[in-house]
Amino acid sequence: MTLNREYLKEVFLKGPLGLTVISVVLGFVVGAVVLLIAGFNPIEAYMAILRGIFSKPKYMSYVIIYATPLIMTGLSVAFALRTGLFNIGAEGQFIVGAMVAAMAGYFIHLPMLLHVPVCILLAASAASVWGGLAGYIKARFGVHEVISTIMLNWIALYLSNWSVTLKSFGKQGTGKSYVIQETARVDLFGQWKITEAGIDFIRSHRFWGDILKSPVNVGIIFAIILAFVMWYILNKTTLGYELRAVGYNPHAAEYGGINVNRSIITSMVISGAFAGTAGALQVMGVSHRIAKLAAMEGYGFDGIAVSLIGNNTGIGSVFAGVLFGALKYGGSKIQDAVGAPTEVINIVVGTIILFIAMPKLIRMILQARNKKG
Amino acid sequence: MNSIDFSHKAVEMVDVVKKFGDFTANDRINLTVHKGEVHALLGENGAGKTTLMNVLYGLYQPTEGAVRINGKPLSVKDPNVAIKNGIGMVHQHFMLVEPFTVTQNIILGNETTKMLGMIDIKKAESEIAALSERYGLAVDPKAVIQDLSVGAQQRVEILKTLYRGAQILILDEPTAVLTPQEIQELVGIIHNLTREGKSIIIITHKLKEIKQVADFCTIIRRGKHIDTVEVDQVTEEDLASKMVGREVSFKVEKDPQPQGDRILEIRDLVVEDSRGIPAVNGLNLDLYKGEILGIAGVDGNGQTELIEALTGLRPAKSGQALVREKEITNLTPGKIIQQHGISHIPEDRQKRGLIFEFDIAENLILENYATEAFSKGFTLDFKRIYRNADQLIEKFDIRPQNSKLAAKALSGGNQQKMIIAREVANDPDILIAAQPTRGLDVGAIEYVHKALVDQRNQGKAVLLISFELDEVINVSDRIAVIYEGKIVGIIDAHDADEKEIGLMMAGGTA
CATH class of the missing domain: 3.40.50.300 (P-loop containing nucleotide triphosphate hydrolases)
Incomplete structure (x- = not known):
């Protein structure tokens, strides 16, 4: 028993988990201070967030729906980071994925069993090209991926905005594309919900009925599968060995006979596919169309935060994505509940990341506590 | 005093x-x-x-x-x-x-x-x-x-x-x-x-x-x-x-051995350094089976560029390097390792030789992770990877004896043993050892020298590059002195005179 406790202590103190937990706690503490300064009661505000997450089954369902794309863009960033690349371009890859999925969902006519995978595959491939392009530019010309992916983000945004102005694809004057076919949607019970039986069910079953009031979809399952895929590729395959070797030490990888340039491109291709899948599932499960964007939506940028909070691992990204989704959804409620601005949530998330980026500080805090206790 | x-x-x-x-x-x-x-x-x-x-x-x-x-x-x-x-x-x-x-x-x-x-x-x-x-x-x-x-x-x-x-x-x-x-x-x-x-x-x-x-x-x-x-x-x-804590022998024990066939031939090799200046400048050298050829020279006379050109890490500008009459210049490192049997103990072990975050077992397969020995199709065969590591840890006395320990947790000497274990286990025909004992203590140096002589005794060719003149003289069979990217003299190690070589290293003529 003592041994077990010692072991847990060791993992907590030395491993990344303790760091993350402490950072999250500190994030909330700083958020509370900011709320106090602004003249709000932080306990009330946080209670409002908690109520906004847990008080109804529908809310929890929304948290998952919010979390789904963030998990996948988080995986995209995490995959690249594990192989030594900083993919700021998950945003653009997400947009490309969403656009291609919306097109494939609208233009192609296929039975559902084929239509869904075809849409996802096309979207992921297009986003792979988007990511791979940044990898190629780095490998061929030495342009840093941070620069090239930021530029590709803007190109993706305007490409997407232009696409909805096309007569065949966009509803003229609305700034929106046509909605995708039923066969390309991944909502659960989307059609059935509006039938009489469905409405009856929602009325008579409190728990499941309430959940069905949110746009439930299968995206989260894809997200979890992708987390597993990422873990498997990185840790179990020869490809993962190459990519990790290049990420940790490209000089040693080159010395060992690994083609460093090819690895960079491969990694960006896979990273792009993850972000593209996120965009596709967002269209296929939630929005069913794309719209003209005034600014970037931030799915990819939030993915950077998710990846960092999740310690760049698959499983970590899943949990961090859910945390992020919960904060985003629950946080949107504090404006109504206590009048505090929703931006406080951004402060909390920002602070968490700031502390995660300062592992030495956290470790000092942990060790000081340890000495006393 | x-x-x-x-x-x-x-x-x-x-x-x-x-x-x-x-x-x-x-x-x-x-x-x-x-x-x-x-x-x-x-x-x-x-x-x-x-x-x-x-x-x-x-x-x-x-x-x-x-x-x-x-x-x-x-x-x-x-x-x-x-x-x-x-x-x-x-x-x-x-x-x-x-x-x-x-x-x-x-x-x-x-x-x-x-x-x-x-x-x-x-x-x-x-x-x-x-x-x-x-x-x-x-x-x-x-x-x-x-x-x-x-x-x-x-x-x-x-x-x-x-x-x-x-x-x-x-x-x-x-x-x-x-x-x-x-x-x-x-x-x-x-x-x-x-x-x-x-x-x-x-x-x-x-x-x-x-x-x-x-x-x-x-x-x-x-x-x-x-x-x-x-x-x-x-x-x-x-x-x-x-x-x-025990008796140490300074003398490198080795019996004389007849020179074998020529295995590496370098002809008029020119290699530029990172600034575009020819660091190796028309170098000629032959290496034979069953010998240790030591290259003596002051740091910065083209040793690094020579090794990098021979191992595919740096392009050769002109000239040739032939292994068994086959050209190896400007091939990829992977091809040179896998097809031409050259192994390389790198000069900068922390930059080139190992990956800090990888464990010992992963480091030991750096060149062979994709071969049948350690993988099945796309997936790594961890059973064999760790069995291989345990064997090499035992054979080369890498400490601590824990194949799952990250390379950064090892001392410099044990990191070097790990690299030597990997390179020797490749069973190369040519072993290029660059500064193999840099920063090591007497016990570990003795060990590394033994490993090099072992290779030589098995009929392999060893190219030793070192800035320690003592080491070159003690370990080598022949000594080539490099100065400004050229070999300026080749001496039999038996007749080696430290002063004479020192003078040649500094550009003087003997």
Whole structure:
């Protein structure tokens, strides 16, 4: 028993988990201070967030729906980071994925069993090209991926905005594309919900009925599968060995006979596919169309935060994505509940990341506590 | 013996204990250095020398024990206090800003200023010139660091400590990067310093230099104080056995062996360095089976570029390298390793040779992860990977014996053993060993040399590149001297004369 406790202590103190937990706690503490300064009661505000997450089954369902794309863009960033690349371009890859999925969902006519995978595959491939392009530019010309992916983000945004102005694809004057076919949607019970039986069910079953009031979809399952895929590729395959070797030490990888340039491109291709899948599932499960964007939506940028909070691992990204989704959804409620601005949530998330980026500080805090206790 | 003032104890470390968690890095170590004394600190890698010096220098706080400087108790809190107390350290890896001048580097963080905070560079320059002359350092205060030789850069580091008023100088492995001639110059400088009443602590594991320059020597083994001896009273063998804890043989045991067939042929090879200047400039060399060919030369005469061209890490501009009559120039590293049987113990083991974050087992398959031995299709076969690691750990005595330990947790010597294990396990026809014993202690050096001779005895060809002339002479069958990118002479190791080779290394003709 003592041994077990010692072991847990060791993992907590030395491993990344303790760091993350402490950072999250500190994030909330700083958020509370900011709320106090602004003249709000932080306990009330946080209670409002908690109520906004847990008080109804529908809310929890929304948290998952919010979390789904963030998990996948988080995986995209995490995959690249594990192989030594900083993919700021998950945003653009997400947009490309969403656009291609919306097109494939609208233009192609296929039975559902084929239509869904075809849409996802096309979207992921297009986003792979988007990511791979940044990898190629780095490998061929030495342009840093941070620069090239930021530029590709803007190109993706305007490409997407232009696409909805096309007569065949966009509803003229609305700034929106046509909605995708039923066969390309991944909502659960989307059609059935509006039938009489469905409405009856929602009325008579409190728990499941309430959940069905949110746009439930299968995206989260894809997200979890992708987390597993990422873990498997990185840790179990020869490809993962190459990519990790290049990420940790490209000089040693080159010395060992690994083609460093090819690895960079491969990694960006896979990273792009993850972000593209996120965009596709967002269209296929939630929005069913794309719209003209005034600014970037931030799915990819939030993915950077998710990846960092999740310690760049698959499983970590899943949990961090859910945390992020919960904060985003629950946080949107504090404006109504206590009048505090929703931006406080951004402060909390920002602070968490700031502390995660300062592992030495956290470790000092942990060790000081340890000495006393 | 230098002019030692035995009544004046410059440094006194009494029963110093330094613990990191459960690990005791220094266990009751005593060290006394008098004014004007050169004191060598001898110990294997990981014995605790650097920890002890870091305690003295103020980077670590001792867990127990006392440190006294000039008789005054001192609890050094940070390096700035150490500098104020007259302690200066010259690190093994220089801490210089390359595009700055000597003066700019020396005054960095300690600038003398005129009115309005303007740097008084003239005054600093004249002070530095005076110091340089006084101690015979021959450094031009206006020279830019990147134009200076390694030896001169080291003298700048020494000057930096003197400029800050150091009375006690700690030199960490000062000769590791120097040519034989530069080492002689350094010895002269050390004598100048002690004559002026400075005390010097040298961290080293080169016994020959201890004999040459030190008055006293303290030996540390596994964190414990083994002995402090008067250097004149002991032999190199005594020092070595005290350090390692067993008898050590300096002589590389090898029986004569007839030269085999030619396996590597280098013809008019030209390789450019990163600045586009030909570093290897029309080099010709032949390597035969069953021999160790040593390349002697001062650092920066094209050795690095030659090795990188032979291993596919750098393109060759012109000329050829042929293995068994087949061209290998400008092939990829993977092809050269897999198809032409060249293995390479890299010069910079931390940059090229290993991946810190990978465990020992993963590092041991760096070249072969995708071969049938360690993978099935796309997936790695971890059972075989770890079985392979356990076997190599056993055979090559890599410690700790834990294949799941990250490479960064190993000592330098064990990291090197790991790399050698991997390269030898490849069963190469040609083994290129670049600086294979750099930074290793006597015990580990003996081990590495044995491994090289082993390869040779099995009929493999070994190309040894080393800046340690002793090593080249001891281990090789033939010695090729490289100067400005060309081989300027080939000598049979039996007839090798250190002075003659030293002269050729410096560009003179024998």
